[in-house]
Amino acid sequence: MRAAPTRRALLRGGASAAALAVMPGMLMPGAAVARSLNDVRDRALFHSVLYALAGPVEMAPQLLGSVSDGFVAKFGAAALDDLVAHVARAGVADVLTAQSDPTREAHLQWLTAALFTGSADPDDKTAQMVNYPVALCWKSLSFAKAPALCAGPEFGYWNGEWGAA
Numbered sequence: 001m002r003a004a005p006t007r008r009a010l011l012r013g014g015a016s017a018a019a020l021a022v023m024p025g026m027l028m029p030g031a032a033v034a035r036s037l038n039d040v041r042d043r044a045l046f047h048s049v050l051y052a053l054a055g056p057v058e059m060a061p062q063l064l065g066s067v068s069d070g071f072v073a074k075f076g077a078a079a080l081d082d083l084v085a086h087v088a089r090a091g092v093a094d095v096l097t098a099q100s101d102p103t104r105e106a107h108l109q110w111l112t113a114a115l116f117t118g119s120a121d122p123d124d125k126t127a128q129m130v131n132y133p134v135a136l137c138w139k140s141l142s143f144a145k146a147p148a149l150c151a152g153p154e155f156g157y158w159n160g161e162w163g164a165a
Contacts, residue, residue, distance in 0.1 A: 042084045043068070048092050049083065053112045060134035067114045067131070071107070074121060079107060116140070 050064060072080055086104060087095065099105035113122035118135030121127040129135075 042081070045084045045087050045092075046080060049087055049095050049108075050111065050115065052092050052095055053108065054115055054136055057136060057139045059115075059136065060131075063115065063118075063131050063134045063136075066120075067111065070114060070120055071111060074110070074123075075107060079103075083107060 046068060047064060050067060051059065083104065095108055099108065110122055113119065114131075116136045118129050118131035118133070118137070119127050120130045
């Protein structure tokens with residue numbers, strides 16, 4: 001026969017449940033806690049997609065956040081949910097292969113271009129290059145650094161007219 005739980009055990013369990021339900025200054029019902037945890041899981045899965053597309057390089061936190069926010073702004077939360085659900089089913093490695101769904105393939109191509117170019121919207125040729133200095137293209141080149149990181153705002157010889165070497 002099992003012994004009845006002590007008052008201390010009940011209080012400790014109640015305090016743990018209350019700690020899970022409390023967000024800064026407000027009490028959250030259980031469904032809200034579950035939704036919050038799902039949002040955290042979804043964001044982590046989406047970031048794992050970005051890391052998979054980037055390859056084995058370090059990524060600046062501002063690039064990660066900016067590309068994530070840009071994706072949602074352009075394609076909507078439903079596109080993020082679809083991609084996350086696919087990754088939850090098929091695994092992260094699946095995003096590195098050609099996709100049978102053309103929409104998902106287009107989304108992955110957009111994400112890859114945004115990560116490597118630093119563009120706010122790779123589909124828009126006039127979009128701002130909001131992440132240019134931290135774009136992954138600089139990590140793929142052994143002979144160059146982002147312009148503002150090595151010689152200030154000017155490009156040096158890159159600033160002149162092109163001519164054959």
